[in-house]
Amino acid sequence: MGYLFIIPSLILIFALILYPVFNTLYLSFFNYRVQTMALGKTFVGLRNFIKIFNDETFFKSLKFTLLFTVVAVSMETIIGMIFANIMNRKLPGQGIIRTSVLIPWAIPTIISGLMWKFMYSQQYGIINHIFLKLQFIKEAIPWLSDSFVAVIAVIIADVWKTTPYMSLLILSGLQTIPIQLYEAAAIDGANRKDIFLKITLPLIKPVLSVAILFRVLATFRIYDLIAVLTSGGPANATQSLSLYTIKTYFDFGNIGYGAALATVTFIISLLISLLFLDSLKSKLE
């Protein structure tokens, strides 16, 4: 009888996850374009993948996506750790902090992207205004139209949106540590650094590694924020792999090459997941 209950979800998983994944892998071996759809698809073997390895736009997108993932997730983790440690203390105003943490999380990414876009405006933006007022900078920064600064701008907007969530996850790990451990360590004369490295970190490692895995994969597939904030510009400086793939599929109508790009994204995600295999196993127990 139990099987009957699980069938509806299995049908969905097969139709909407497994079939599409294999379909994408399959189409990546074909030359298949919207413009010449009537002619059908022709098998080209690995030619799409060979093309990827000679595709400068691909490498630029991959480089940006990896850099963005590493920097954004590191910052989120470090800042999230600091916030979580402060949130874990019995201090006044904790309710307000925990509530405000949910604001960036609940706002749709598209809307937070639009908010930041206006704040980044070179001429009318509040960020340049504040920085100029505080004398951090001498002249207005072209946040979204300079290749280097645009990368930083996207990272800041992403860290703003996701750090609060990260700090909640880390907090949930911290709360499982019995206070007696800290007291005992303090009595033994351990300093704060030792306590963090030898008690806190090992004990929250399982929670932390799963959280980092999920954040790495979510950041690696970034699309919404970039689509609205920079559309991948200037000069593809902030184009993520997802954005490039979507453009290949739906703007250029190149289904075969798009499928090959999607396959590469899939394989990289798979490799990242395998790196975290141990922590994933703990989630399945």
Next chain:
Amino acid sequence: MLKLSDIKNNKYLVNFLYLIFFIFFVGTIAFPFIWQFLNSFKTQRDLFSVPPTFWPTEWTLENYIDAFTRQPFLLYIKNSFVIAILSTFLSITIGSLASYSISRTNIKFKKTYLLLLLSITLLPPITIVNPLYMLMRSLNLLNSYLGLAIVNTIFGLPLAVWFLSGFFDTIPKELEESALIDGATIFQAFYKIIVPLVIPGIFTVSILVFIAAWNQYLFAQILNPLRVRRTITVGITLYQTDYTIPWGTISAASIIVTVPLLILVLLLQRKIISGMLEGGVKG
């Protein structure tokens, strides 16, 4: 993690540092939203003044009127709402059935099933976007409520099953066993005895799936490009043209979309946090 003696010695310093942190933290987090809120009431002149003015020199509702007249914003809200409700309903129905058999029956391949679910959360949506587009096109479900809702459902399913099967585990088996002895079928036992007991869990999952569906952009853009079924997240990006970006209108539209969401989140924050932690990390 401060030592007790430290706290006593530096009580004032610590309090002061905490106050600075508090202002910085809450300020940074809330500022973009507050700024957007103020902008939504500004006139064109204030919005594009150099340097920017913090408070509107004159408060106007013009932007809110524009938000509804420049685009069929009300229609977008309705579309987003219907799709999010439908996604929630489907995730809960399909998810609770699956959770029940995971938690209550001794079917084989439970681990394989859970692994499949986990892989959904690990999968980049980009990998399946084109086949899903072609699938929905051949089923005539492009620009429909159902097509997008089904896609949202599959992404809500892992959370639903994870969270609800944990909930089912806490209900004593004797309850339904006695119902089965009394002659009830497994279906009756399921929806008359078990479902009412897991209502709190269903509620938590519903909020999270609803918010995720409401915020969906990638698939909304690809599967529902036409105005009649366009959702809010897609519609709000279309106020701008190649030549102008009407920031006042966009701010007003953002506020209209965000405020109900924030009220929902603030009212239900306990449930949301517990659901987020359960769904995100089970370490």
